[in-house]
Amino acid sequence: MTEEKPPFLGSWTRVYTAVLLYLAGLIAFCGVFGRIFTP
Amino acid sequence: MTTLDWAVLLLTLGFIFAYGLWKARGASSTHQYLLAGKSMSWYPMALSIMATQASAITVISTTGQAYADGMRFVQFYFGLPIAMVIICMTAVPIFHKAGVFTAYEYLEKRFDAKTRLLVSIIFLIQRGLAVGVALSAPAIVLTVIFGWSSTMTTVVTGLVVVIYTAWGGIKAIAWTDVQQMLVLLLGIILALGVAVHLMPADISFFDAIRIAGAANKVNPLTTTVDWNDRYNLWSGIIGGTFLALAYFGCDQSQVQRYLTGSSITQSRLSLLFNAVAKIPMQFLILFVGAILFTFYVFEPHPVLFHSTQRAQHSSLEPKYAAAHAERASAARAYIQGEEEALQKFRAANDEMQQLRTSTGVNDTNYIFLSFVEKYMPAGMVGLLIAVILTAAMTTISGEINSLATVSVIDIYKRHIRASAEDHHYFRISQLATLFWGIYAIITARYAQNLGSLIEAVNMLGSLFYGGMLGIFTLAFYFPRVGANAAFIGVIAGEIAIFSARFFTDISFLWYNVIGCAVVITTALMVEAVKYPSSQR
Numbered sequence: 001m002t003e004e005k006p007p008f009l010g011s012w013t014r015v016y017t018a019v020l021l022y023l024a025g026l027i028a029f030c031g032v033f034g035r036i037f038t039p
Numbered sequence: 040m041t042t043l044d045w046a047v048l049l050l051t052l053g054f055i056f057a058y059g060l061w062k063a064r065g066a067s068s069t070h071q072y073l074l075a076g077k078s079m080s081w082y083p084m085a086l087s088i089m090a091t092q093a094s095a096i097t098v099i100s101t102t103g104q105a106y107a108d109g110m111r112f113v114q115f116y117f118g119l120p121i122a123m124v125i126i127c128m129t130a131v132p133i134f135h136k137a138g139v140f141t142a143y144e145y146l147e148k149r150f151d152a153k154t155r156l157l158v159s160i161i162f163l164i165q166r167g168l169a170v171g172v173a174l175s176a177p178a179i180v181l182t183v184i185f186g187w188s189s190t191m192t193t194v195v196t197g198l199v200v201v202i203y204t205a206w207g208g209i210k211a212i213a214w215t216d217v218q219q220m221l222v223l224l225l226g227i228i229l230a231l232g233v234a235v236h237l238m239p240a241d242i243s244f245f246d247a248i249r250i251a252g253a254a255n256k257v258n259p260l261t262t263t264v265d266w267n268d269r270y271n272l273w274s275g276i277i278g279g280t281f282l283a284l285a286y287f288g289c290d291q292s293q294v295q296r297y298l299t300g301s302s303i304t305q306s307r308l309s310l311l312f313n314a315v316a317k318i319p320m321q322f323l324i325l326f327v328g329a330i331l332f333t334f335y336v337f338e339p340h341p342v343l344f345h346s347t348q349r350a351q352h353s354s355l356e357p358k359y360a361a362a363h364a365e366r367a368s369a370a371r372a373y374i375q376g377e378e379e380a381l382q383k384f385r386a387a388n389d390e391m392q393q394l395r396t397s398t399g400v401n402d403t404n405y406i407f408l409s410f411v412e413k414y415m416p417a418g419m420v421g422l423l424i425a426v427i428l429t430a431a432m433t434t435i436s437g438e439i440n441s442l443a444t445v446s447v448i449d450i451y452k453r454h455i456r457a458s459a460e461d462h463h464y465f466r467i468s469q470l471a472t473l474f475w476g477i478y479a480i481i482t483a484r485y486a487q488n489l490g491s492l493i494e495a496v497n498m499l500g501s502l503f504y505g506g507m508l509g510i511f512t513l514a515f516y517f518p519r520v521g522a523n524a525a526f527i528g529v530i531a532g533e534i535a536i537f538s539a540r541f542f543t544d545i546s547f548l549w550y551n552v553i554g555c556a557v558v559i560t561t562a563l564m565v566e567a568v569k570y571p572s573s574q575r
Contacts, residue, residue, distance in 0.1 A: 004302065004303070004304045005304075006304065006307070006308075007304075007308075011308070012128075014134070015311065016124045016127070016128070017313055017441075019120050019123070019314050019315065020120065020121065020122055020124060022315060023117070023120040023314075023318075025119065026068045026117075026318050026319070027117060027260065027272070028260035030113065030114075030260040030322075031260040031452070032256065033259060033260075034110075034251075034252075034257055034258050034259055034260050034369055037249050037252030037257040038249070038252040038253070038255065038258065039252065039253055039381055
């Protein structure tokens with residue numbers, strides 16, 4: 001079994017970094033969403 | 040249910056299972072039956088992994104949880120993407136290259152046979168306890184809402200699962216999971232649409248969210264530091280990471296999914312899809328619960344959604360109805376920007392909550408289906424019931440398949456009959472699937488009074504996952520730790536977790552962190568005593 005490159009972003013390190021940045025974005029969204037609608 | 044609902048229910052279920060069985064035709068070896076011949080691409084694996092987690096409990100209980108406690112449960116999943124990245128970096132390539140059927144098979148390659156046996160038994164106990172809860176979820180709720188026989192619902196659901204799981208193996212499971220996930224998402228979006236559509240004409244979609252927010256239901260992020268608080272940012276990121284690491288890295292019901300991948304890349308992509316999609320999906324399901332709360336702010340309803348318990352508490356109804364009218368009026372005033380309306384709204388809401396609490400009945404699992412039964416149009420009720428039944432079935436099928444795999448590969452083939460024809464193990468795998476299916480049906484009868492079912496399942500998992508995570512961490516990252524030290528470490532870890540459970544108030548999300556830390560520390564100490572640094 002060979003270890004291939006990911007089909008996007010060029011390397012697995014970049015893919016993992018993108019996933020973690022996405023998580024940070026989701027957490028920020030949750031914070032903003034709560035603040036907007038909770039008095 | 041109407042005739043149209045029954046038609047939709049039976050057609051949906053029939054199509055999903057026929058499709059799954061058709062895709063899995065021709066399995067005749069253990070490699071095909073348990074690992075789908077390592078031929079799967081990322082997207083059925085990804086949806087199958089999501090479907091296995093998204094049980095009937097997810098649909099029934101998570102919406103009720105948001106209704107009662109708000110959306111903060113979503114923080115439980117914040118650690119999942121972190122865990123997925125770690126697993127993609129370590130466990131996926133290690134398991135693939137080791138060429139194993141089970142995660143525990145790898146432990147014998149790394150440590151010894153007794154460690155593999157111990158962890159296999161821990162898995163069989165933990166997953167064996169959870170499978171009954173998963174099967175009981177639809178039965179107990181459908182019994183109350185529609186008056187169906189609890190025994191019949193459990194037996195019929197269980198038997199259908201056993202038939203297609205025993206016949207088609209993991210490939211049938213994966214392809215039925217794909218269809219189930221799509222139906223689940225469709226059902227949840229339809230339920231949200233109906234709840235919004237049925238709101239009073241003067242309440243807009245954003246007003247509905249504001250009203251839920253006024254009752255503190257729109258709270259997907261809480262940053263308070265409290266060890267006894269189950270769901271906040273910190274318990275989600277730290278505790279959630281450890282729980283997800285244990286679940287996806289050490290639990291055979293998940294590991295077996297990505298072991299079916301045709302390459303390391305396909306397996307990694309399936310896990311990373313979950314890392315990206317899981318939190319939005321849980322957010323959506325919790326959001327439905329929060330919107331249902333606002334729907335019931337304006338729609339009169341009894342104190343309890345659990346219809347058979349309702350009569351005993353009928354004396355509370357007049358007071359509850361008065362508080363409801365006051366709350367609805369205050370909610371409208373709040374939307375119109377009147378001062379002091381918020382305080383009135385919260386006071387009335389607190390009074391209603393106290394009346395519900397005074398009954399001593401936890402009926403959060405009945406809130407969503409009560410809405411479905413009473414307010415969804417004909418045809419959609421059948422679809423939502425199909426969602427709940429297929430969600431239960433796909434979770435149970437994954438669990439009994441993994442229980443059968445560990446029973447055959449780690450116990451039977453390793454310790455009872457090591458050298459037989461592959462066809463023999465194939466037949467034994469089918470029999471083991473049958474056994475665990477019947478076991479699930481029997482134990483489901485005892486899992487009916489556990490409060491919020493989703494918490495019960497996560498609590499059960501947390502009692503055992505810390506020990507399992509600890510030993511896999513030792514295996515991957517501590518090459519100097521030997522078999523005996525690892526074995527003693529697991530025992531110490533489990534003692535620590537059970538002590539935390541029975542002698543402290545620490546939230547269960549922290550058990551995995553505690554267990555894992557104790558396993559690693561104990562193993563390192565044993566290794567240090569055995570081989571002082573001067574002898575190395």
